[in-house]
Amino acid sequence: MVAHPRSAVPDAFPPAGVTAIVFDVVGTLVEPAVSVADTYAAAGRRQGVDLDPATVARRFATAWRRQESIDAAAATPFVTSRSRERERWREIVADVFGPGDATAAIFTDLWAHFALPQAWRPVPRGVTLAQTAIDAGLVVAVASNFDERLLDIAPHLDPLTRVAGVFPSSEIGWRKPAAEFFRQVERRLERRPEQLLYVGDDPDLDVMAAANAGWQSLLVG
Numbered sequence: 433m434v435a436h437p438r439s440a441v442p443d444a445f446p447p448a449g450v451t452a453i454v455f456d457v458v459g460t461l462v463e464p465a466v467s468v469a470d471t472y473a474a475a476g477r478r479q480g481v482d483l484d485p486a487t488v489a490r491r492f493a494t495a496w497r498r499q500e501s502i503d504a505a506a507a508t509p510f511v512t513s514r515s516r517e518r519e520r521w522r523e524i525v526a527d528v529f530g531p532g533d534a535t536a537a538i539f540t541d542l543w544a545h546f547a548l549p550q551a552w553r554p555v556p557r558g559v560t561l562a563q564t565a566i567d568a569g570l571v572v573a574v575a576s577n578f579d580e581r582l583l584d585i586a587p588h589l590d591p592l593t594r595v596a597g598v599f600p601s602s603e604i605g606w607r608k609p610a611a612e613f614f615r616q617v618e619r620r621l622e623r624r625p626e627q628l629l630y631v632g633d634d635p636d637l638d639v640m641a642a643a644n645a646g647w648q649s650l651l652v653g
Contacts, residue, residue: 445561446568447648452623453565454599456632457576460652461558461591465551468492472528475541479534488528495527503607510610517579517602518543547581549588557652561631562591573597575617575630577607577637597621609641 446453455461464471469485472492476483483491499520503510525539545551565572572595576582579602586592599617606613618625625646632638633652642649 445650446565446570447629449626450570450629450648451627452571452573452621453562453629453631454617454621455558455562455572455574455595456630456634456638457574457578457582457592459555459633460631460638461555461562461574462552462589463555464546465553471545471551472525472538472542475538475545476529476534478541479537481529481534481538483529491528492524495524498527499524510607510613511605512601512607513605514580514602521579543581547584549585552585552589554590558631559591561652562594566594571596571621571623573599573617573621575599575601575604575613577601608637609644611641611645614642614645614647 458464466474467485469489469492472488473483473485476488503512503520521543522539525542526535529535529538562572574582574586574592574595574597576599578600580600582592582598582600583603586595586598592598597620599620601607601613604613604616604620606616614625614628614630618628621628626648629648629650630638630642631650631652632642635651639649639651
């Protein structure tokens with residue numbers, strides 16, 4: 433666990449003055465039970481499209497970056513919705529597999545797969561941090577660049593079952609790194625920025641973005 437230089441988080445966890453801790457989800461509290469590359473490759477094979485996981489991984493990374501650039505360049509940067517998030521994933525799948533009827537079926541398969549609790553597994557370090565915060569009597573929530581599927585997953589997947597609030601970007605209308613993402617969470621938790629700590633695994637989208645919004649922030653890996 434490493435505190436980001438700009439996060440001003442003390443070594444002790446939870447830090448003094450914090451009354452609520454908000455966790456990122458994917459990579460911080462949970463991760464795919466089977467790698468994204470292997471899962472996509474298997475979905476492709478079921479539709480007669482044979483790509484090896486290494487190729488999938490390369491194409492997925494490029495597709496992900498393209499979608500991040502699209503959101504950053506939007507008229508209102510990083511604003512989002514349920515329809516935008518679904519379209520984001522549809523375009524990522526199309527970039528990986530190419531256009532066509534098979535790709536449409538692959539997208540439907542993958543969208544349903546990642547809505548299943550069994551598609552995910554806990555990240556031990558994140559579980560420990562979440563439980564430590566709960567034991568300390570703090571409010572614990574999650575806020576993520578996930579979509580509405582997180583609302584279906586959370587009641588069935590540890591440690592998400594333990595949190596007091598679940599805030600997917602599709603429901604609050606903004607994606608990280610937008611400051612408004614954090615403002616919306618503040619309103620829902622009825623906390624001031626200095627009372628909040630954000631814990632995540634991405635130095636830019638999680639730690640830097642939260643620090644820029646006036647929160648304390650913590651990088652975990």
